[in-house]
Amino acid sequence: MSNKLSKFENDAVRLMRESEIGILSTMSEKFSGxxxxxxxxxxxxxxxxxxxYFSDLAEHTKxxxxxxxxxxxxxxxxxxxxxxxxxxxxxxxxxxxxxxxxSELIQDHYFNMLPESKSYSNxxxxxxxxxxPSQIRWIGGFGAIAWLKPESWHQLNIEWSGAxxxxxxxxxxxxxxxxxASLKAQYGLNCDKATMISLCIDGYxxxxxxxxxxxxxxxxxxxxxxxxxxxxxxxxxYK
Numbered sequence: 001m002s003n004k005l006s007k008f009e010n011d012a013v014r015l016m017r018e019s020e021i022g023i024l025s026t027m028s029e030k031f032s033g034x035x036x037x038x039x040x041x042x043x044x045x046x047x048x049x050x051x052x053y054f055s056d057l058a059e060h061t062k063x064x065x066x067x068x069x070x071x072x073x074x075x076x077x078x079x080x081x082x083x084x085x086x087x088x089x090x091x092x093x094x095x096x097x098x099x100x101x102x103s104e105l106i107q108d109h110y111f112n113m114l115p116e117s118k119s120y121s122n123x124x125x126x127x128x129x130x131x132x133p134s135q136i137r138w139i140g141g142f143g144a145i146a147w148l149k150p151e152s153w154h155q156l157n158i159e160w161s162g163a164x165x166x167x168x169x170x171x172x173x174x175x176x177x178x179x180x181a182s183l184k185a186q187y188g189l190n191c192d193k194a195t196m197i198s199l200c201i202d203g204y205x206x207x208x209x210x211x212x213x214x215x216x217x218x219x220x221x222x223x224x225x226x227x228x229x230x231x232x233x234x235x236x237x238y239k
Contacts, residue, residue, distance in 0.1 A: 008146045010218070012089050012138040013202050015076055017044055017214045020114065022074040024052075026063035026095070035071070036063055042072070042131075043113040046164070046200050047156040050131040051110055052095070053117050057125055064129070068094040072131060085141045093133035093150070103128040112198060113205070113212075152220070156201065160224040164199050167227070171196045178231070179206055181238040182215045189213075199227070 020041050028036040038060040042052050050072065054061045064070070075088035098106070106128060111118040120126045132155075136148040160167065171179060172195055179196055183189045183206065194208040201220040206213050217234075221227040 008138050008140060008144065009148050009152070010216070011087065011140050011144075012136070012148060013048065014214070014216045015087055015089050016048070016050070016074055017200065017202055017216065019074050019076065022072050024060055024095075025071040025073070026060045027067040027069055029063045029066040030059075036060065040072075041114060041117070043110055044200065045106060045109065045130075046158050046161055048153040048201070049155055050091070050133075051106060052129040052131070053110060053114075053120060053126055054129055055120070055123070055125050056127070064095055064097075068096050070095040070131065087140050089139075090137040091131065091133040091153075092135040092137075093131055095129050095131045098128040098130050102130075109198065156222060158201060158222050160199075160222070160227050163224060167199060168196050171231070175231075175235065178235040178238070179215075180208075182206075182234055183208060183213060185234075185238040186215055187213060 020043060022040060022042060024038045024040045025035045026038070028034045036059060038058070040052060040054075040060070042050050044050055054064075056062075069092075071090060071092050073088060073090045075086060077083060077086050107121075110128065111121075133150045133153050136150050136153060137146075138148055139145050176193070179194045180191055183191060183194050189208065191208045194206045194213075196204055196206050197212075198205040201222055203214055203216040206215060215234075217230050219230075221230050
């Protein structure tokens with residue numbers, strides 16, 4: 001991948017990781033042939049799989065039962081510039097109901113990232129869905145436009161997955177200063193305390209003053225060694 005496309009992918013991944021909302025377009029079951037747009041919340045998995053928690057009663061869910069073809073648009077308004085120059089990401093693909101086994105594997109992560117969604121679990125008509133992109137369109141502003149390769153956005157084998165809790169506990173207990181230094185470097189935020197809460201191949205999430213932030217990596221990390229090396233690299237860089 002060229003340096004230009006690599007930067008586009010990094011920017012697109014960061015937008016996807018930082019956001020939790022988007023516009024989901026499904027094929028209308030009621031009005032055949034027309035797309036139906038819905039405001040939705042989502043979170044992303046340890047890899048770049050995008051996860052949803054939908055009610056069976058929602059219009060977009062009824063549409064998905066008939067046709068899994070979907071499009072998710074994620075955007076960030078540039079308040080200091082022309083809105084047309086804002087960053088946006090559009091993913092085309094299939095949005096499918098997750099089976100019970102896989103749902104059980106991801107539900108703790110989902111509720112950790114979107115805790116307000118846990119109350120919906122008391123209702124019997126909510127289920128988990130995962131988005132598998134087939135095409136990805138990135139617009140980072142004028143001139144920063146590309147179709148990205150979807151392969152790296154599919155389900156991946158992550159070697160460090162089983163050690164996530166140990167990594168988080170170790171960082172929070174022994175390297176909290178590295179976490180706050182990363183917040184300052186990437187967000188200009190000065191804080192006394194920040195808590196790491198979740199890892200992904202592209203970085204990690206922290207909470208400071210009841211607000212969540214995504215600390216991004218330069219490249220994806222799928223092994224324990226690469227993850228450790230990236231954390232050490234950032235600690236030295238942001239010191």
